[in-house]
Amino acid sequence: DAGVIQSPRHEVTEMGQEVTLRCKPISGHDYLFWYRQTMMRGLELLIYFNNNVPIDDSGMPEDRFSAKMPNASFSTLKIQPSEPRDSAVYFCASSFGDRVYYGYTFGSGTRLTVV
Amino acid sequence: DQQVKQNSPSLSVQEGRISILNCDYTNSMFDYFLWYKKYPAEGPTFLISISSIKDKNEDGRFTVFLNKSAKHLSLHIVPSQPGDSAVYFCAASVSYAGNMLTFGGGTRLMVKP
Numbered sequence: 001d002a003g004v005i006q007s008p009r010h011e012v013t014e015m016g017q018e019v020t021l022r023c024k025p026i027s028g029h030d031y032l033f034w035y036r037q038t039m040m041r042g043l044e045l046l047i048y049f050n051n052n053v054p055i056d057d058s059g060m061p062e063d064r065f066s067a068k069m070p071n072a073s074f075s076t077l078k079i080q081p082s083e084p085r086d087s088a089v090y091f092c093a094s095s096f097g098d099r100v101y102y103g104y105t106f107g108s109g110t111r112l113t114v115v
Numbered sequence: 116d117q118q119v120k121q122n123s124p125s126l127s128v129q130e131g132r133i134s135i136l137n138c139d140y141t142n143s144m145f146d147y148f149l150w151y152k153k154y155p156a157e158g159p160t161f162l163i164s165i166s167s168i169k170d171k172n173e174d175g176r177f178t179v180f181l182n183k184s185a186k187h188l189s190l191h192i193v194p195s196q197p198g199d200s201a202v203y204f205c206a207a208s209v210s211y212a213g214n215m216l217t218f219g220g221g222t223r224l225m226v227k228p
Contacts, residue, residue, distance in 0.1 A: 042204070042220030043220075100210055100216060103151070
């Protein structure tokens with residue numbers, strides 16, 4: 001298995017533009033998580049899905065952020081409009097089952113820079 | 116309010132010595148704890164975990180200790196190697212309430228040759 005695949009690896013965009021981050025989870029995993037890493041807040045959970053259904057989006061910072069999972073093999077995180085404070089590394093992770101005993105498998109992340 | 120805290124942002128250790136990374140939590144409902152390791156430009160990878168029914172779990176050079184009364188866990192790496200230089204995150208979960216992990220802010224470990 002190729003692991004969790006995120007694209008793009010790096011994204012530089014101007015303030016006000018729409019940004020879409022993509023994630024392909026590991027085949028067979030039924031949970032998908034979006035995390036954001038910043039110096040100030042570490043790794044914070046934005047939203048997670050179970051069987052393609054959003055379960056908890058309380059970590060989404062504001063209405064500018066939205067996430068979808070149209071099928072079991074694809075998810076997107078969209079920021080519209082983007083702001084400089086959104087600059088961070090965004091990670092997608094997937095896991096199987098409702099127990100954390102073996103943790104999540106993370107993708108390599110998307111480094112977003114909003115100028 | 117951070118439920119999982121790693122109060123040391125960085126730690127420097129000599130090769131061959133012990134590295135001790137610490138983590139504190141506030142939510143008494145947490146019953147499963149994990150450590151992740153992250154290299155630059157990569158995602159975090161699972162390292163070791165411990166259930167709240169134990170106070171120690173060992174895997175090769177890595178040992179995690181849990182002190183439930185103090186709501187504190189630590190990761191010991193013995194002996195430390197330069198390849199261990201990375202950012203280490205601790206994470207906690209209420210395992211019977213689903214598999215959502217709450218992460219600490221991370222500690223950057225630097226192992227000097």
